[in-house]
Amino acid sequence: MAEQRTRVLIVGGGLVGLSLAAALGRAGIETMVVDREAPETTVAPPFDGRASAIAAASWRMLQRLDVAPRIRDVQPIEEIRVSDGNAPLFLHYDHRDLGDEPLGQMVENRFTRRALLDSVAELDSVILAAPMSVGRLRRGQAGVEASLSDGTLVRAELCVAADGRQSRLREEAGIDAIVRRYPQDGIVCTIAHELPHRAIAHERFLPAGPFAILPLTANRSSLVWTERSDLAPAFLELDAAAFAHEIQRRVGGFLGDLEVVGPRFRYPLTLVLAQDYHAHRLALIGDAAHGIHPIAGQGFNLGLRDVAALTEILEEAAGIGMDLGDATLLARYEQWRRTDSVVLAGVTDILNRLFSNDLPPIRLVRDLGLAAVNRTKPLRRFFMRHAMGDVGDSPALLRR
Template sequence: MPKAKVPDTLNTDILVVGGGLNGLPLAIAVADAGLDVIVLERDDPGAVVADTFDGRVSAIAHASRNLLKSIGVWDHVPEAEPMLDIRITDGPSKLFLHYDHRQLGDEPFGHMVENRHMRMALLARAAEVPSLNVIAPALYTEIDRRQDGVTATLADGRIINARLVVAADGRGSALRESAGIGKVGWSYHQSGIVCTVKHERPHNGVAQERFLNPGPFAILPMSENRSSLVWTEHTDTAAKIMKLDDENFHREMARRFGTYLGELEITGPRWSYPLTLHQADAYVAERLALIGDAAHGMHPIAGQGLNLGLRDVAALAEVIIDNARLGLDPGSDNALEKYQTWRRFDSLMLLAITDGLNKLFTTDVGAVRLARDLGLAAVNKMPKLKGFFMEHARGTVGELPRLLEGRPL
């Protein structure tokens, strides 16, 4: 009787579950600094098609671009549109808040990048790093975390041994749930409608954030006289809008967009998603660290969702590499606690700020509207306070990991 084939066994330092916009940057950063890393990604990388725009776009803040440049990803991004100015208005009010990047230097506040382009850039860079192995498409059947390490069993029978597993597997993180880590959060009873608009006149790199009664209406600059819209509506209203035919959907969109950029044409698909907030009760467990949406999720009111995840990436990568260089275990309780202490309070503060802003600007009470408008106008005339808010938009506030400052690990 022939012997059963022994499954292949792979040994690595770090196992990252999820090869998306948080998982791959972390894997690249850590592997490029000298550790062995394996990424498990359930989707086929070949599904990322270069010439098919699916409507998904991300705002990459200045600090996040520093990270991507430092780990060699930014050079692979084929197209990015700079955000030079930010203009914030409250409904029909003539008072506004204006951020001009020249008040802080030559660098823009950030860039708008199509998600397909970011994915392509990450995969291209990952292929250049010898100690990084991306296994995709791949599914695991079990991940066993013990005091002395991690063992993952793949659906094809292969075994992976690691010192640390990183959950980059999204809002419904199976790793978070299997670790017994709970979360707190709530629904905003709002939905974000997303689409891309081509317009007659150039946007000149100006991002618009208009606070309307149901929620913010963001107009974010893209290449080729296009803008990405993140349009917030009450959930029931959003569902009705999404069911409209093209002509009526365009009419509703144009009514909110205005005429300042001339004739408008919707390009690419339109889609919507529910707006919620969540925060994991802990960002770490034995031999486990959470990053990105596995750890937290926020309202898109400030466009900082991906940037918050990349701050996790930069902090965790620094903790892992600093421990490894000292000959210490990168998956130890001490290392993980340092990561959690660094990131959890910062994340909680940003979630609280965005939650408060959403509630403030969706309150349709005359006295509150007046206070909001006067507040915007006052900040516009207070250079120091305005400068702080502009630095916040650039992602350069707080105790920054080296990668976010543009320094290598």
Template structure:
């Protein structure tokens, strides 16, 4: 019997990428662009069709980018494209709240004028950020983008990595990057397990239009059922990330639009006037999920493939971008020194840099969610007094502002001013 024909293998040296990146959401393309600046080639394997990734219609999804993330996008040459559609976050107000009562009197108020660097961050809609990344990849000779393509297998040997695509084609590279989300097939195939748990909460995500201007102020209200974030978009619009118990969220999301708004209004309050939906509605089950290792042989994980945290501080994408900047930093410096970018001690530098930070972030968001997602009167009084104490100490307050802006810790090259 004849042997079956082997899969097509791109063995020509010109077809071997330095980085094989699985995942074409936001972190994967950003890493490809960052690697390109260091002279490293990348192939981005993207399960999403290109027309969906570059859609022009607003679907309600937006991101709170810390100042450090904005710096990275600027260094990658994207900010000139994004700036006109980005809303600066000039203030952040944090307070306890109850449905029908609005914000409690005691709380935190962070103002960007207390630091020298500028706005603490920017709100950017998904459609603009995703399209900018796609266009930048298309304009770079060092990047090959494969949309509507899935990975079905991967293999590592002493000289590189191979991935098998759903077409049967096999790609070859020096290092494999998993940027394919919390259910990362890249991590699973490498034998990397995860630690985490569900919160019994679901995030209801949408955008709203409102009568009154928001003045660039972001609000974080801690309701007994979970946090409610009101984040300013361009114009008289805001992004809503609203956490409820799984059962309550399912009931609310099943309502027609007007019923959905009726449930939101008493939680939201009337400080921005009348509200209406702008774009689609989404739900996301909330959980904590950490990969037990961020690296394996010739492999590294970034973004949600490495860590998924509660959105209570809006740091999910920012943590992913910090992974991207840190990994690009490590790989670029290794390349300049003539090291094999995929050798274990190079990847260990990346893991050492990012694992402690992400574990700290995961722990902090977990504690804050458990502390604030209840209506225990003793805990409520204690946390209100704690916020008042922070508010009354300028140095402590500025520390929190710099933390929110992503300016603390050891910053990678791409995130430095």
């Protein structure tokens, strides 16, 4: 049996798992990533139709990791407009109120994944094992032992679960999680449109849920359409003309004529919140620790904050020769990350419940609330900084 030694074993090679590998690798910490998908599959257009709004602080981190310069088709977000259906009152963010830095960047996930794969491939301290799966995982007193599907035995000091909302490692470790299935699905597609989007991201609240129109390059936008779970399959079965008509009805006319380009995707929406972010020689990151509603577009950013915090803790520990699976390190990581993720999960859950209805009294209150925040400059600036990832106790990789 072949044997591989590393310091950190990451199970899950999605955007967050690969980001951690890039960060640890650049810190000189030997790392191995195991992912069940072949890399060439994960960067193909049919694999994942989503695009992510990468907040300004997260973009700084990707720049420091030499990932951002490798990403193609990057569209800055210069303004955000939040409205309640067609109500005249709205909330407007403009990056110029805080300086020259964009509020964030819109990037198709496949391009971010390609850049991460290219980055870790150049790091001698990182091994990517894919397509590969982890069979038996043993977390003992002296370290972690993992049996891979090709028969390799991996020995490490720490295992990191980056294996998503239905994390097998979280379950095997006996970590309970709050899991709530929203009565909503996310329909995701890309549209090309006649008129320019002017680098404005729109979040429009409709009775079924939020409808996001997110700017992409080349006069395109990514749509995240939250729809009732019992209705979403029927919309996906519409022919191209009928589906485009439903999109146009929700977008309105400000982008002119539009057409849907590329495939349509449907994702069930869930809330997942692990009760602990660590166990013996195990740390949870990304959706394995906290999966939130996409209403604020913060899921990937939340995972990158996990990456930045865990990297800072492990880099400091490696510098003084500590065991990277030490319980005190993992407890520090959880303490650093829990409040941020729990608060954001709660806020997105409440916002979705508040805005996903059409009751006139509630609608009036929320419209007045949006307008009040828009008129209160200090409060509006605070929310803008929060959207950019510039509030709270940020790890060094995220700071200005």
